[in-house]
Structure formats: structure tokens, C-alpha cells
Amino acid sequence: MKILIGIPTYSNSRFGYTIRQTLEALVNQSFKDFRVLVVYKPSPGDRTLDVVDEFKDKLDIEVKIQSDGYFEEALNMIYEVAKDYDITLTTDDDATPTKTWIEEHIKFHKNHEKIGIAQGIVIPSRNYCYESWYLPRSLIGYHKPLLKELNDYSTIVNDMGLLACKGKWRDYRFNNRGYVLSIEIRGVNMSLKSRSYIDGFALPGYTKRGLHNETLLALHYVRQGLHSALFNGGIVNHLKRDSLSRPRSPISRFMTTLESHLLPYGIYYYGFKLNMRKLKLYYGVIDLYSKFRKTLLSKTYAIGLKLAIEAISSDYEPSEVRSKLLEIEKNAKARYE
Incomplete structure (x- = not known):
């Protein structure tokens, strides 16, 4: 089984070279047979390439230079390579996966044939099911799914194309299955069955920060008869720092x-x-x-x-x-x- 780890990175120097911690965590994985792809967009003063060089003898690692575009284009570079792998995992340059991260994602995919995309536990967690505008949403029928395939999902895309929560966001930690179906997945701790499923998929390139790119990917898999889910395992620690998806300004x-x-x-x-x-x-x-x-x-x-x-x-x-x-x-x- 061929495994790919994709990491997009940009301007890592501003944040204390956090990608070093990410790569150190990959060196210490219990599962060893994988390839790392770093998609790197150069910026002034960035030392990412120097850090990656330190790991050339510890990891099977490759760097692809992103010459233009934003976050969606970086992910598209990963997906283009992913078509030659069985399972692809993605994480961020400010995340530290725990020792059994890869092993647990692989096991989950082997045990769940119809789940194409999986997200493990992210620490600190984020409550995506907090919903404002309760009254207008109730009156308008906000929680009607876009597709009938999403009826059993805890988090859905509604028929207006917006995210909506139908269940309790932590159900997957407490139910007997150990997972819950969800269209809202976080790329900092995501895995997907690759090969033919990802072949031909590309994000459109309409954003700067890539918000909800994972949702578009999940819908691509739903079209192919697969599901996306949050599961109780594969822990990743996400460092608190200023970033595209978690800005401070x-x-x-x-x-x-x-x-x-x-x-x-x-x-x-x-x-x-x-x-x-x-x-x-x-x-x-x-x-x-x-x-x-x-x-x-x-x-x-x-x-x-x-x-x-x-x-x-x-x-x-x-x-x-x-x-x-x-x-x-x-x-x-x-x-x-």
C-alpha cells in the first residue's frame, strides 16, 4: 500500500519554523513506509527548505515549488500526485501528529470501505455546530440537505450551498461505531482513499484562504458513492498561531x-x-x-x-x-x- 503525506506551506519563518515539529512527528511515526510531499511557496526570509534538508536522511521527502496561486493551487499540486497513491493524508505546517497517526488512519480506511475521506481528532477542537441566526434559519428551512445522501450526516451542505449542523458535533466520540458522517472535514488531519477517486479532481481557485475546500472535496467523493466522516482516533495537535485559516488581525x-x-x-x-x-x-x-x-x-x-x-x-x-x-x-x- 502506497501512502502519501501532503503538507502545504507558506511563510513558515514568521511563525518560528513550526514545520520542523511537523517533520519530527513524522519521523517518529509507528508506521514507516510513506512519502512526504511538501508544497512550498517561497517568501522573503523563509527557511523552510533549510529545515527540510535536515530531514532528507530521515524521511522519504520531496519538495514541489508553488510558483503562483494561493492555497487551492497548493492543494491541487498535492492531489495531482495523490492519484498514484492508495491513501493520502494531509496536515499543516503548524501541526504535530501523534505517534500512531498514520497507522490509525490506514486502519480506519481498511475497516470502512464506503468512507472515502476521514478526519481524526484535532486538539484543540473547534465547535463547528454552533449556529447563529437561529430564528431566520428555522423559518426558512435551513437544514434541508443538498443531496439525499447527506440525510444521515451530522454536518451537511444545505440546498442553498451553505453548511448546516443537524447533530451533536461530538457524536463520533460516543456512539458505538466510533465515527459520525460529516461533510465538514479539516485538512489539518484528513485522509482520503486516492487513486481513481482523486484522479481528475481540482479545486476551482476562487478563494485566497481555501475556506471549505475540504467540503468541495467531500462532495466529489459523495458523487462517487463514498462518504466523509469524523472518527475517534488519529490525533493531531494544532499549534496556536496566526495563519490563513486562523487569523488574528x-x-x-x-x-x-x-x-x-x-x-x-x-x-x-x-x-x-x-x-x-x-x-x-x-x-x-x-x-x-x-x-x-x-x-x-x-x-x-x-x-x-x-x-x-x-x-x-x-x-x-x-x-x-x-x-x-x-x-x-x-x-x-x-x-x-
Whole structure:
């Protein structure tokens, strides 16, 4: 069985060379027969290549240079290689997998033929099932799944193309199966059955930070008759630091929230049929709410949904959506920084 470990990295020097801890954790894995692929986008002062050189005699490791693009393009480089492997695991350059991480992911896939994508435990955990806007969501039928295949999922994509939670987010730790089906997967601790399943898949390139890229990948697997799940094992410790998906600056947090609400466009781009009437109605409710409450969060939701609807209605190319996203970020920085 051929195993690939994919790690995208950018500007690691700013954060104390955390990729060294990631690679040290891979050296100490109980399962030894795997290849590491680091997708590296150069930045001033970055010492990633120097750190990787320290592990050339300890790991079967390769570096691919990312010359352009953002996070989605980095992941696409990993997926292109993954088609030649049986199982691919991904993690971040600020994560430290525990000793049996690879072993437990492989065992899970062997024991569950119909699960194509799996996420293990991430420490610290994050509650993705905290939902705001309870009243408008209840009135609009927010929790109707996009696909009937998602009926038994704890976290779903609804028929508007947005994430929604149907169950308790920690059910997988307590049920008899040791896992729960979920469309919301975190790439910091993800594994997937590769080969023909991943062959031909590519993220569209409409974001900067790659928000919900895992959800798009999971839907690709659902189309092929497989499921995605969270399972009680394969622990990864995720270091607390400023990063693309966990930013600390107000502008970056604003953009992360905005980008997450572009998910309907990504799902539309892959040919899934959305309930646009409901999505526009939901946007109208959120937009009205934002005018009364005048909170940054509500305004951000509204801006993100508005751009998603515009992109779908005008049939934008992914590059057009990204350009508009970057323009919003540029204007926000000019105004508030």
C-alpha cells in the first residue's frame, strides 16, 4: 500500500519554523513506509527548505515549488500526485501528529470501505455546530440537505450551498461505531482513499484562504458513492498561531468569514443545483438584520452571500470571484488599517 503525506506551506519563518515539529512527528511515526510531499511557496526570509534538508536522511521527502496561486493551487499540486497513491493524508505546517497517526488512519480506511475521506481528532477542537441566526434559519428551512445522501450526516451542505449542523458535533466520540458522517472535514488531519477517486479532481481557485475546500472535496467523493466522516482516533495537535485559516488581525478575520460564505459558488461551479430562490431570500433576511444590528459579523455574512449570489447569477469564472474577493480585502485594509 502506497501512502502519501501532503503538507502545504507558506511563510513558515514568521511563525518560528513550526514545520520542523511537523517533520519530527513524522519521523517518529509507528508506521514507516510513506512519502512526504511538501508544497512550498517561497517568501522573503523563509527557511523552510533549510529545515527540510535536515530531514532528507530521515524521511522519504520531496519538495514541489508553488510558483503562483494561493492555497487551492497548493492543494491541487498535492492531489495531482495523490492519484498514484492508495491513501493520502494531509496536515499543516503548524501541526504535530501523534505517534500512531498514520497507522490509525490506514486502519480506519481498511475497516470502512464506503468512507472515502476521514478526519481524526484535532486538539484543540473547534465547535463547528454552533449556529447563529437561529430564528431566520428555522423559518426558512435551513437544514434541508443538498443531496439525499447527506440525510444521515451530522454536518451537511444545505440546498442553498451553505453548511448546516443537524447533530451533536461530538457524536463520533460516543456512539458505538466510533465515527459520525460529516461533510465538514479539516485538512489539518484528513485522509482520503486516492487513486481513481482523486484522479481528475481540482479545486476551482476562487478563494485566497481555501475556506471549505475540504467540503468541495467531500462532495466529489459523495458523487462517487463514498462518504466523509469524523472518527475517534488519529490525533493531531494544532499549534496556536496566526495563519490563513486562523487569523488574528481583524481584517483577516473579516475576510475569513466573508470567504466562508462563498461556498455556494464553489458548489454551483461543480454542477450541483442550488435553491437560488431560498438563498436570495436568506440573504435578504441577513442583510436586513445587519442593518438593524449593525455588527461586523452580520455585515460580513451579508457581503459574502451577496458576492456568492452575484457570482452564480452572472456565471463568473473562479478567477473573477477571486479578483473581487481580493479587491474587497484591499479596500478593507485601506479603510481600517
